[in-house]
Amino acid sequence: MPDSPTNKRRSRLSPPLVAAFARLWRERWILALALIYWITIGWLFLGERPVDLRPERLLAVDDSAQWLPPGSVHWLGTTPGGEDLLMVSRLAIASSMARAVLVAFGGVGLAVVIALIGSLDLWQGRWRFFKEIGESFDCLPAMWVFVVIGAGLSGRWDWFLGLAMLIIGWQASRSMRLWTDQLRQSRHHLVGHGLGLSTRQLLIRRIIPVLLRRSVGLIALLIPVVVMLEMSLGFLGLTGDWLNIGTLVAEAQPYLLEAPWLIIGPGLIAGGFITIFSILGFAVARATGAREIPIFL
Amino acid sequence: MIQFVAQRILIACLRLLIASLIMLVGIELAFRLAGGAIDHAWTIAPELFSGAFLNDLFFARLIGSSLVFGLGFLLVLFVGYGWGLVAARLRWLQARLWLSAPLALLSCFPIFWVLVMVAAYAYWIWDRPGFANEIAIEEGPDWLGWWHAAVQGLCVGAGPAVWQLGAVSAIIGKSAAQPFVGGLFRAGFRESFVFYRHFVRGSISQLCGLLDRTVPCLIGGLIVAETAFRYDGLGSWLVASALGGDYLGMFVAGWCLTLPVVAIRCFRECLERFWDSAGDRSDA
Numbered sequence: 001m002p003d004s005p006t007n008k009r010r011s012r013l014s015p016p017l018v019a020a021f022a023r024l025w026r027e028r029w030i031l032a033l034a035l036i037y038w039i040t041i042g043w044l045f046l047g048e049r050p051v052d053l054r055p056e057r058l059l060a061v062d063d064s065a066q067w068l069p070p071g072s073v074h075w076l077g078t079t080p081g082g083e084d085l086l087m088v089s090r091l092a093i094a095s096s097m098a099r100a101v102l103v104a105f106g107g108v109g110l111a112v113v114i115a116l117i118g119s120l121d122l123w124q125g126r127w128r129f130f131k132e133i134g135e136s137f138d139c140l141p142a143m144w145v146f147v148v149i150g151a152g153l154s155g156r157w158d159w160f161l162g163l164a165m166l167i168i169g170w171q172a173s174r175s176m177r178l179w180t181d182q183l184r185q186s187r188h189h190l191v192g193h194g195l196g197l198s199t200r201q202l203l204i205r206r207i208i209p210v211l212l213r214r215s216v217g218l219i220a221l222l223i224p225v226v227v228m229l230e231m232s233l234g235f236l237g238l239t240g241d242w243l244n245i246g247t248l249v250a251e252a253q254p255y256l257l258e259a260p261w262l263i264i265g266p267g268l269i270a271g272g273f274i275t276i277f278s279i280l281g282f283a284v285a286r287a288t289g290a291r292e293i294p295i296f297l
Numbered sequence: 298m299i300q301f302v303a304q305r306i307l308i309a310c311l312r313l314l315i316a317s318l319i320m321l322v323g324i325e326l327a328f329r330l331a332g333g334a335i336d337h338a339w340t341i342a343p344e345l346f347s348g349a350f351l352n353d354l355f356f357a358r359l360i361g362s363s364l365v366f367g368l369g370f371l372l373v374l375f376v377g378y379g380w381g382l383v384a385a386r387l388r389w390l391q392a393r394l395w396l397s398a399p400l401a402l403l404s405c406f407p408i409f410w411v412l413v414m415v416a417a418y419a420y421w422i423w424d425r426p427g428f429a430n431e432i433a434i435e436e437g438p439d440w441l442g443w444w445h446a447a448v449q450g451l452c453v454g455a456g457p458a459v460w461q462l463g464a465v466s467a468i469i470g471k472s473a474a475q476p477f478v479g480g481l482f483r484a485g486f487r488e489s490f491v492f493y494r495h496f497v498r499g500s501i502s503q504l505c506g507l508l509d510r511t512v513p514c515l516i517g518g519l520i521v522a523e524t525a526f527r528y529d530g531l532g533s534w535l536v537a538s539a540l541g542g543d544y545l546g547m548f549v550a551g552w553c554l555t556l557p558v559v560a561i562r563c564f565r566e567c568l569e570r571f572w573d574s575a576g577d578r579s580d581a
Contacts, residue, residue, distance in 0.1 A: 136315035139558045143517030144535065144551045145323060151539035152327025152334075159331075228407060232521045235409040236536055249410055256417055263417075267410035275405040291467075295460045295514050 030216075030287045037220070037280055044094040053095075055247040057081070058088060059255075059262065067259050076265030085261065089245065089269040093227070096244045100226035103164040104219045110169025111218075112211055115176030119184070119207065134170065142167050142297045146229070150238030157242060160233065164226060167297070172218055174294050179214060183207050210289075217290030220281040224274045225296050231270060245270040298574065302567050309563040313555065320551045324544055334542060341545045350549050354529070359553065361446070362519060362530035366557060368450030369457075369515050376400065376454075377461025377511075378504070384462060385469035386492060393466045397459045404456035408518055409525035411452050416526065429528040449526055453518035457511035464510075468503045472496040502572050508565040512558045519554075 024031065058079050065080040076085040145167065146160075153159040183189060183206065192202045233239050234246030245266045252262035285293065325338040344350065384393035403411070416427030426432045429445040473496055481491050520532035527533070531550045538546025 133315065136312040137319060138513070139312050139562065140316045140319055140551070140555055141513045141516040141520075141558065143520045144320070144554060147520060147536055147539050148320075148323050148547055148551070149327045151542075152324075152332040154332075224405075231407050232409060235407070236521065236524055237540065245407065246409065249407075249413065253413065256413070257420075260417065263410070263413060267407065267414065270410065271406035274407075275402065278401075278405055295457060295511055297514060297517055 030284065033280060033284050033287060037284070040276065040280075041097060044090060044097060053088075053091060053243045054241050055243055055251045056241075058083060058243075059248070059251040061255065067262075069259075070261050070265070076269070077259070077261035079262065080259075085265045086269070088243075088248070089266045092243045092245050092248060092266065093269065093273050095242065096227045096230050097223065099161065099230060100223045101219075103161055103168060103226045104222040106161070106165035107168030107222065108172055108215045108219050110165060111172035111176045112215060114169065114173035115180050115211065116203070116208070118173075118177050119180045119203065137170070142171075143232075146233055147236065147238065150233055150236075154238060154240060157240060160230065160239065164229065168222060168226070171294060171296055172222070175214075175218065175290070175292060176211060178292055179211060180207060183210060213288050214290040217281075217285030217288035218293065220284035221278075221290070221293060222281075222296065224277040224281060227270075227277070228274060229297055298571065301570050305563050305566050309559045312562075313552075313559050316555045316559070317548075317552060320548055320555075324547055328542060328544070336544070338544055338548075341548055344545050345548070350545055355549075358530050358534055361442075361528060362523070362532060362553075364442075364446040365449045365453065365519055365523070365528070365530060366515060368446055369454035369519070370512070372450060372454035373458045373461050373511050373515065376458035377465055377507070381462045381465025382469070382497070384466040385473075385496070388466070388470055388473070393463060397462050400455045400462075401459045403452070404459055408452045408521050412449065412522060412525040415448055429526050431527075445526065445528060449519070449522040449528060453515055453522050456518070457514045460514075461507060461511055464507050465504060468500050468507075469496050472499050502569055502576070505565060505569045505572055508568065509558070509561040512561050516554050516558065 058081055061080045066078070066082040067080045068074055068078045068082075070077040074084050074086070076089065078085055079088060146163065149159060149163055188206060189202055192206065197205075230239065230242075231244050231246035234242060234244040235250045236246075237250060239247060248266045249263050252259070252266075255262055285291075321338045328334040329337055380396045381393075384396050386392075419425055419427040432441065473492075478491065478495070481495065482488075516532075519530070520535055522528070523530040523532035524536045531553050534546055535550035535554070537543075538550060
């Protein structure tokens with residue numbers, strides 16, 4: 001039977017370009033969320049910044065203290081050194097955010113590796129032994145580990161990044177393992193096996209793309225969690241000279257009666273940002289299909 | 298069942314032992330190897346076995362932290378299971394979102410900041426000492442102590458409670474999506490009957506599995522909250538010991554904070570087993 005003529009206009013664009021456009025259109029909600037996300041992060045990192053950002057320098061009170069309460073010029077007031085508190089809080093959140101992004105990417109990358117090792121079952125029965133040891137490790141509160149290691153290595157910034165990546169990677173690997181198991185028991189996987197595809201092929205074509213897609217949601221959810229953790233450690237005095245909201249609040253506590261805005265403003269800014277990033281994180285996680293996320297830390 | 302419980306208790310003891318070893322290794326790595334301290338972590342052994350830390354202050358800290366943890370955990374159980382059930386029942390009204398919104402908003406603000414603000418508010422508005430270490434009640438009921446514990450329990454439990462609420466409503470919601478549900482409705486069963494008899498009963502085993510998931514997070518919050526509110530507890534003792542390089546304080550506080558995690562996990566495993574065996578008996 002000859003091909004019947006159709007009235008459809010053929011696209012002049014090449015098929016790969018059309019396919020790419022169609023794919024982008026399918027992912028439009030994720031792209032929109034990512035855009036909002038990166039605009040907010042971009043705003044955080046733009047603008048002027050003072051040279052010395054050490055919290056004890058910013059909040060040092062001497063005879064020449066020029067702090068101003070909140071007003072029309074300085075919405076949150078100023079520090080004793082005369083710096084705008086809104087700008088200082090923004091920079092504190094920005095530096096925490098930068099570290100959180102690094103930790104979240106590293107941790108989730110580690111989680112993917114752990115999940116894939118479990119999925120391939122390289123060690124056959126020995127994986128179970130490590131799982132049992134891991135469950136004992138889960139009994140130890142993560143904050144104990146952060147407090148003790150942080151106190152031992154006080155003043156060194158690299159410990160936090162490495163340790164947080166390890167702990168978050170371990171905790172996130174629970175979700176990854178769950179997703180891997182669900183995918184391995186899904187109909188697509190069984191049909192693939194029935195059609196003669198090997199485990200390696202199914203892993204590369206089916207499991208890894210889904211895990212990577214959901215990793216984006218997991219990273220988005222983890223960023224506010226890590227920011228909160230870093231602020232808490234800063235408040236406890238375990239992050240050395242880093243500028244973060246926790247250190248600012250801890251350093252400003254002696255002036256709670258004379259200059260309460262030194263504590264109120266940064267806390268409100270921190271709460272606002274964590275709320276926004278948590279909502280965005282949940283939206284991204286939902287859009288990428290990342291569900292059954294464990295409670296972290 | 299008794300054999301199973303004995304087995305789980307033995308495994309819990311082993312877990313506690315492994316966690317204690319990890320704690321010792323952690324202290325050794327952080328203070329001796331990386332921090333350059335002179336003493337090894339195991340130098341605490343004589344003090345530990347002689348019970349040098351068992352003084353009145355230790356018991357006061359233990360009771361104080363138990364109070365905060367207990368109130369926080371009660372909040373998690375009440376909001377997580379109670380409101381989670383309501384949220385699943387009213388799922389078409391998106392009840393999960395508006396029920397969890399107040400606590401979710403609270404959990405987005407740093408715990409230490411909220412507690413410092415509570416202390417400042419108590420000082421400015423109520424004209425009384427704000428932080429927990431500023432007054433001691435010597436006679437009569439210690440209502441102020443309960444207030445301090447309740448404020449911390451609320452702040453510590455808010456985040457885990459929201460997570461638990463979401464998890465409970467998601468588990469029950471998943472049972473509502475099963476294929477037999479449509480058949481039950483077509484057969485004329487009422488929605489409330491189907492909900493409690495099938496959705497909730499069918500999910501109880503999974504709901505039991507959530508019992509211990511929030512405990513490490515609660516303990517983590519406790520450490521920050523006690524330090525911020527200047528409350529005499531195991532969390533503030535841990536931070537003070539870590540900053541002062543006191544190995545015994547770090548180890549004992551860590552051990553006491555690990556104990557509830559292990560105990561509640563053991564209880565959860567027994568509860569799950571009990572429910573599964575009860576289900577098998579009723580099926581038979």
